[in-house]
Amino acid sequence: MNDTAVPAFQRYYLAKSGRLLALGGELTPRLRQLNALRSAAEAEIEVDQGIGLLVLPETAPVPEEEVTLRSLLAQAKDEQEYARHSRAAQLATWHDQHRYCGRCGSTMRDHAQDLARQCASCGLIQYPRISPCIIVLVRRGEQCLLARAPHFAPGRFSTLAGFIEAGESAEQAVAREIMEEVSIEVENIRFFASQSWPFPHQLMLGFFADYKAGDVQPDGIEIEAAGWFSLDNLPDLPPPFSISRQLIDHFFAGLQVSD
Ligand SMILES: [Zn+2]
Numbered sequence: 001m002n003d004t005a006v007p008a009f010q011r012y013y014l015a016k017s018g019r020l021l022a023l024g025g026e027l028t029p030r031l032r033q034l035n036a037l038r039s040a041a042e043a044e045i046e047v048d049q050g051i052g053l054l055v056l057p058e059t060a061p062v063p064e065e066e067v068t069l070r071s072l073l074a075q076a077k078d079e080q081e082y083a084r085h086s087r088a089a090q091l092a093t094w095h096d097q098h099r100y101c102g103r104c105g106s107t108m109r110d111h112a113q114d115l116a117r118q119c120a121s122c123g124l125i126q127y128p129r130i131s132p133c134i135i136v137l138v139r140r141g142e143q144c145l146l147a148r149a150p151h152f153a154p155g156r157f158s159t160l161a162g163f164i165e166a167g168e169s170a171e172q173a174v175a176r177e178i179m180e181e182v183s184i185e186v187e188n189i190r191f192f193a194s195q196s197w198p199f200p201h202q203l204m205l206g207f208f209a210d211y212k213a214g215d216v217q218p219d220g221i222e223i224e225a226a227g228w229f230s231l232d233n234l235p236d237l238p239p240p241f242s243i244s245r246q247l248i249d250h251f252f253a254g255l256q257v258s259d
Pocket residue numbers: 101102103104105106119120121122123124
C-alpha cells in the first residue's frame with residue numbers, strides 16, 4: 001500500500017486473519033509505531049474519527065498478541081468505545097471473509113467510494129455484513145424466562161435469542177424462536193433497544209414480550225434448560241455490557257419501582 005495514497009489516521013487497530021491484534025500491549029498503537037507495517041498492509045479502513053483499521057497480510061512480521069474480544073468489550077469505558085471496538089472487529093472479519101467474489105470467484109478489491117469490496121471481474125459489490133437477530137425477555141408476572149444453551153459456561157442462563165430469517169419481521173422472529181426453543185406462546189411484543197454484537201457480525205434487536213400460553217419445554221438442541229426466575233432465585237447471568245443483561249436488569253428495576 002502506498003503511504004501517500006491514503007491519509008494517515010492517528011491511531012490504528014491491527015487485524016490479521018480477521019482477528020484484532022495488540023502491539024506491545026497497545027490496542028490502538030500510534031501511527032509512528034507502524035511505518036513498516038503500514039507499507040505492507042492490505043487495507044486501511046476508517047473505524048472512527050482519527051482511528052483506522054490496518055489489515056495486515058498473513059505474512060506480516062507482527063508479534064501475535066491476539067485480543068480477546070469479549071474482555072475488550074467488557075472493559076469498554078462507554079457505549080462509544082464499545083461501538084468502536086465492535087466496528088473494528090466486524091470490519092476485520094468482513095475484510096478477511098470477502099477476498100473472492102461469491103458469484104464468479106475472482107479477486108475482490110476495495111470499492112472506489114464506498115466502504116465495500118467489489119469484484120474486479122463481474123462488478124459484484126459486498127458491503128460489511130450485518131446479521132439481524134432478536135433477543136427477548138419473556139415476562140410472566142414478576143418472573144422472567146431464562147434459558148441455557150449447551151455451550152454456555154456452567155450455571156449460566158440468558159434470554160432467548162435467534163437469527164431473523166429471510167422474509168420475516170423482527171416480531172415474527174420473536175414469536176417463532178420462543179415457540180421453537182421452549183414451546184410457549186407470547187404476546188405484547190415490544191422493542192427495547194439494539195446492540196451491535198460482533199460474534200461475528202450480529203445486530204441484536206432487544207424485545208420484551210409477555211407470556212401467553214404453554215408449558216416451558218426446552219427443544220433439547222439449542223436450549224438444554226429453561227425456566228421462570230424471580231429476583232430472589234437468579235442464576236449466573238450474562239455480563240453487564242450485554243443487551244441480554246440490560247433486558248434482565250431493566251425488567252427487575254421496573255418491578256422494584258412499581259413496588
Ligand atoms: Zn465476480
